[in-house]
Amino acid sequence: MPTTAARVSSFGTTIFSEINDLALQHRAINLGQGRPDFDGPADIIMAEVNALNSGQHNQYPPGIGIRSMRQAVAAHAARFYGLEVDPEAGVIITAGATEAIFSSILGLVDPGDEVIVIEPYFDSYVPNIVMANAVPVYVPLRPPDWTFDPDELRRAFTPRTRALLLNTPHNPTGRVFSREELLTIAALCQQHDVTVISDEVYEHLVFDDARHIPMATLPGMFERTVTVSSLGKTFSVTGWKVGWVFGPSALLAGVGRAHQFVTFCAHHPAQVAGAYALNLPGTYYEEFQTMYAAKRDRLLRGLSAAGLKTRAPEGTYFVLADFSEVFDGDDLAFTHHLITEIGVACIPTSPFFSPQHRSLAATQVRFTFCKTDEMLEEAASRLARLGH
Numbered sequence: 001m002p003t004t005a006a007r008v009s010s011f012g013t014t015i016f017s018e019i020n021d022l023a024l025q026h027r028a029i030n031l032g033q034g035r036p037d038f039d040g041p042a043d044i045i046m047a048e049v050n051a052l053n054s055g056q057h058n059q060y061p062p063g064i065g066i067r068s069m070r071q072a073v074a075a076h077a078a079r080f081y082g083l084e085v086d087p088e089a090g091v092i093i094t095a096g097a098t099e100a101i102f103s104s105i106l107g108l109v110d111p112g113d114e115v116i117v118i119e120p121y122f123d124s125y126v127p128n129i130v131m132a133n134a135v136p137v138y139v140p141l142r143p144p145d146w147t148f149d150p151d152e153l154r155r156a157f158t159p160r161t162r163a164l165l166l167n168t169p170h171n172p173t174g175r176v177f178s179r180e181e182l183l184t185i186a187a188l189c190q191q192h193d194v195t196v197i198s199d200e201v202y203e204h205l206v207f208d209d210a211r212h213i214p215m216a217t218l219p220g221m222f223e224r225t226v227t228v229s230s231l232g233k234t235f236s237v238t239g240w241k242v243g244w245v246f247g248p249s250a251l252l253a254g255v256g257r258a259h260q261f262v263t264f265c266a267h268h269p270a271q272v273a274g275a276y277a278l279n280l281p282g283t284y285y286e287e288f289q290t291m292y293a294a295k296r297d298r299l300l301r302g303l304s305a306a307g308l309k310t311r312a313p314e315g316t317y318f319v320l321a322d323f324s325e326v327f328d329g330d331d332l333a334f335t336h337h338l339i340t341e342i343g344v345a346c347i348p349t350s351p352f353f354s355p356q357h358r359s360l361a362a363t364q365v366r367f368t369f370c371k372t373d374e375m376l377e378e379a380a381s382r383l384a385r386l387g388h
């Protein structure tokens with residue numbers, strides 16, 4: 001009798017599919033998944049349409065990505081972060097950040113190696129590590145500040161530590177790690193000769209005085225860091241699933257060996273549009289941040305009027321909210337209540353933690369503000385019914 005592999009036996013259905021189904025069933029306003037309900041910029045979409053129509057971009061591109069897209073990734077890293085990235089041997093275009101992270105783990109981590117994961121974490125990280133036959137080692141961020149304890153982080157490093165998975169700006173807490181926090185992580189990675197896989201998909205979603213600092217810009221870190229990002233968040237085209245990884249050629253060689261047998265290449269026409277998008281002038285990025293800062297404030301007002309306690313996120317398009325003053329129960333029960341009784345969907349935070357640290361966020365749920373202002377207002381008026 002054919003059976004499924006033991007490798008995947010511990011994987012449940014991703015929380016996003018579960019919540020999306022429930023939200024649809026109850027016609028809830030979905031502030032769960034980070035999926036904009038508005039379209040990406042018309043000129044970027046037109047760049048893809050033109051690429052499709054040209055008849056030049058509908059077959060396999062080079063596996064590592066088309067040159068113009070790789071050059072655009074390198075130029076973007078130089079323009080925003082002063083990094084010198086080699087577009088020939090130091091960039092690979094992938095099927096979204098998700099594939100970039102998986103190919104990086106497969107290409108840089110051996111079976112039995114330990115990978116440090118900062119919790120709460122994006123839901124693909126741990127299954128990726130497990131599929132690579134490596135071992136996740138968890139270091140939690142703790143409320144209310146959502147920072148790590150440097151001693152706890154230090155203790156997580158062992159002679160078997162091969163890599164550390166970092167995400168800044170951080171989903172779901174909205175933290176943008178400070179230079180001091182990043183320096184603490186960097187020093188330990190250098191001391192223990194550890195590679196950093198740095199997921200920076202929210203690099204352009206930072207607010208107020210916060211500044212995104214790529215791990216690769218810290219002294220001595222470029223050589224041991226692969227940086228992952230994608231078009232999805234920055235250009236509101238999450239469905240295109242085009243991402244990239246850049247870093248030193250010695251590490252990228254390993255990522256590339258895995259990538260060629262995971263997907264081989266990413267969608268070709270979207271790479272043409274991606275090159276156009278990444279090269280847009282600074283005004284695009286400034287207007288994008290201004291738009292999201294207003295949406296963030298709109299959602300924060302709605303949540304606090306409903307009696308939920310929040311901490312304004314420094315980055316990403318997510319807000320964590322503590323519901324303990326309006327609801328008696330855990331995050332899963334609250335999410336269910338909110339969808340079925342109030343008509344608003346959020347995401348529980350416990351699936352972002354390992355079982356041993358799940359209780360840290362038992363009264364927190366995540367809301368996204370990548371929605372039209374009308375949807376955010378409608379959500380706020382529904383949320384006002386909470387606790388009544």
Ligand SMILES: Cc1ncc(COP(=O)(O)O)c(C=O)c1O
Pocket residue numbers: 034095096097098099122167171199201229230231232238241242243
């Ligand atoms: C932290 C983080 N990493 C990676 C991804 C996935 O990015 P992509 O859609 O480019 O695969 C997401 C999407 O929500 C995310 O939040």
